[in-house]
Amino acid sequence: MKKLPALALAALLAVLPGCTVGEKTTADPATGALGLELVPWEGGPEYWKQFAKADAAGWDEPEFFPIVAWYNGVSSQQEVDFDKALGINTYIGMPENFDAAWLDANGMFWIGGAINETFTEQTPSWVGYILDDEVDGRFEPAAGRKHLADIAATVPDGLFKYANFTYMVLENDLPVRDSERYVNDFTDVVSVDKYWYTIPHCSNEPYRDVSLVPIAQPECRTASSYGRTMQALRQRDAEDGKLQPLWQFVENMGGTDSEASFSGNIYPEQLRGAVMNSIIHEARGILYFNQSLAGDCRGSNVFRLAQVTAGYCGTEQVDAARVVNNQIHQLAPVLNTQSLDFQSNESIDSMLKVVDGYAYFFTMLAPGAAPGSYPMSLPDGVDGKEVEVLFEERQLRVSDGSWSDNFEHEYSYHIYKVKL
Structure with a gap:
C-alpha cells in the first residue's frame, strides 16, 4: 500500500486530533500493531454510525461490506436469492414498479430516491441517496456544483449522500480546485468510473495520459490501473483534511456504450483482479457496471441474464464476480480494520x-x-x-x-x- 503524497498527508495531519469521524482529522495514532505506521482511513464501520439509517441497518457492523449492482431489477424471491448468492447486498437503480418490501425482507439495501410509494422514511432498507452520476462530464464546474448542492439540500434526514464522477476529476485537464470541490463538497461516499480493461483509451495512438497518478500505456489495461484510480481518488479526497469511504466501479462485461469504441469484454480473471486491486488500495465498496451496451454480448442487466438465459455469454464473468464478492464477504471483519503501512517487496x-x-x-x-x-x-x-x-x-x-x-x-x- 502506497503512502499519500506529502501534501495530501500534511492536509490530514495539520488539524487538531481528537475529533469524531467525518471531522477534519483522521484522529489516528502514528503507529499501530507491530509498530508500523497506520494508513489513513475514514474510520471503517464506525463511519456509518453518523447516518441513522445506515447505522440502524447494520452498516456499522464489522461483517458488512457494500457490494452494489448498478441498475438491476427484482421481481421474485428467486431473483433476490440469486443476487445474494452473487454477494450483492445493495442496489442503485431499479424499475419504477420495484417494491421496497423485497429489500426489507431480505436484508438488501437501496441507495437512491423514493421511486414509488413503497419507499418511505421508515423503509429500513433505504440507507443512502445518490445525488447524480457523472455530473462533471455533463456540466460546467459552477453549474455542476450548483446542481449537486440543490439535490443535496433535498436529501431526507438519516441518509448518506453518494455521487459518482467521471475520471476527469482525477486528471489534470480539469482545474484542480474544481476536481477537489466535486470530490469533497457534497458527498459522504464517492466513486469514479474508468473501465480500464474495456475502454479504447488504453489502445489510443498517440497515447495520452494526464492522470493525477500516472498510468503508462503498457500498464494501462491491467488490474493495477483500478488500484491507481483509488490512489488518485484518495489524494483528491484528502485535500480538505477529512476522509470519506471510496468505492470502485468495475465492469462485469464492458465499459463502452458504442460499437465504434468497443474493444472487447472483460475476462473473468481480469474482473477478479480489478476488484482485488481496488480492495488492496483501500476501496471500501465495490459497484458493478451491470450493463453491456456494445459488442456481441449485450444486455441491460448482466446479472439477471446470467440467471435466466441458458448458455448466456456472460456467465463466466458473473461467476467470477460471485467468487471474488464472497471472498470479500468472508474477509469483511479483516477488511474493515485499519491497514498498516508495509511493503513485502517493491514489485x-x-x-x-x-x-x-x-x-x-x-x-x-x-x-x-x-x-x-x-x-x-x-x-x-x-x-x-x-x-x-x-x-x-x-x-x-x-x-x-x-x-x-x-x-x-x-x-x-x-x-x-x-x-x-
Missing part, C-alpha cells in the same frame, strides 16, 4: 492487516512488474513459520523471515494469513 502491491493474532497480506503485482515468482518479507513481530494461502488450499513455509510465491498473470492475487 508487489500489498495491503497488511493484523486481526486476532494473525497478519493478513493481500498481494498483487505492482504496475510494470513482470509475472513470475517473488520473495516476500515479514515485518518484525510476525514469527509464524507457515503461511496459509487463503482460498487456494495451499501452505507455504517461511524461511529467514520470508517466503516466495508465483504471480502467473498481471491480474493474479494471493491472500496470505500468518500467525504473529
Whole structure:
C-alpha cells in the first residue's frame, strides 16, 4: 500500500486530533500493531454510525461490506436469492414498479430516491441517496456544483449522500480546485468510473495520459490501473483534511456504450483482479457496471441474464464476480480494520492487516512488474513459520523471515494469513 503524497498527508495531519469521524482529522495514532505506521482511513464501520439509517441497518457492523449492482431489477424471491448468492447486498437503480418490501425482507439495501410509494422514511432498507452520476462530464464546474448542492439540500434526514464522477476529476485537464470541490463538497461516499480493461483509451495512438497518478500505456489495461484510480481518488479526497469511504466501479462485461469504441469484454480473471486491486488500495465498496451496451454480448442487466438465459455469454464473468464478492464477504471483519503501512517487496502491491493474532497480506503485482515468482518479507513481530494461502488450499513455509510465491498473470492475487 502506497503512502499519500506529502501534501495530501500534511492536509490530514495539520488539524487538531481528537475529533469524531467525518471531522477534519483522521484522529489516528502514528503507529499501530507491530509498530508500523497506520494508513489513513475514514474510520471503517464506525463511519456509518453518523447516518441513522445506515447505522440502524447494520452498516456499522464489522461483517458488512457494500457490494452494489448498478441498475438491476427484482421481481421474485428467486431473483433476490440469486443476487445474494452473487454477494450483492445493495442496489442503485431499479424499475419504477420495484417494491421496497423485497429489500426489507431480505436484508438488501437501496441507495437512491423514493421511486414509488413503497419507499418511505421508515423503509429500513433505504440507507443512502445518490445525488447524480457523472455530473462533471455533463456540466460546467459552477453549474455542476450548483446542481449537486440543490439535490443535496433535498436529501431526507438519516441518509448518506453518494455521487459518482467521471475520471476527469482525477486528471489534470480539469482545474484542480474544481476536481477537489466535486470530490469533497457534497458527498459522504464517492466513486469514479474508468473501465480500464474495456475502454479504447488504453489502445489510443498517440497515447495520452494526464492522470493525477500516472498510468503508462503498457500498464494501462491491467488490474493495477483500478488500484491507481483509488490512489488518485484518495489524494483528491484528502485535500480538505477529512476522509470519506471510496468505492470502485468495475465492469462485469464492458465499459463502452458504442460499437465504434468497443474493444472487447472483460475476462473473468481480469474482473477478479480489478476488484482485488481496488480492495488492496483501500476501496471500501465495490459497484458493478451491470450493463453491456456494445459488442456481441449485450444486455441491460448482466446479472439477471446470467440467471435466466441458458448458455448466456456472460456467465463466466458473473461467476467470477460471485467468487471474488464472497471472498470479500468472508474477509469483511479483516477488511474493515485499519491497514498498516508495509511493503513485502517493491514489485508487489500489498495491503497488511493484523486481526486476532494473525497478519493478513493481500498481494498483487505492482504496475510494470513482470509475472513470475517473488520473495516476500515479514515485518518484525510476525514469527509464524507457515503461511496459509487463503482460498487456494495451499501452505507455504517461511524461511529467514520470508517466503516466495508465483504471480502467473498481471491480474493474479494471493491472500496470505500468518500467525504473529
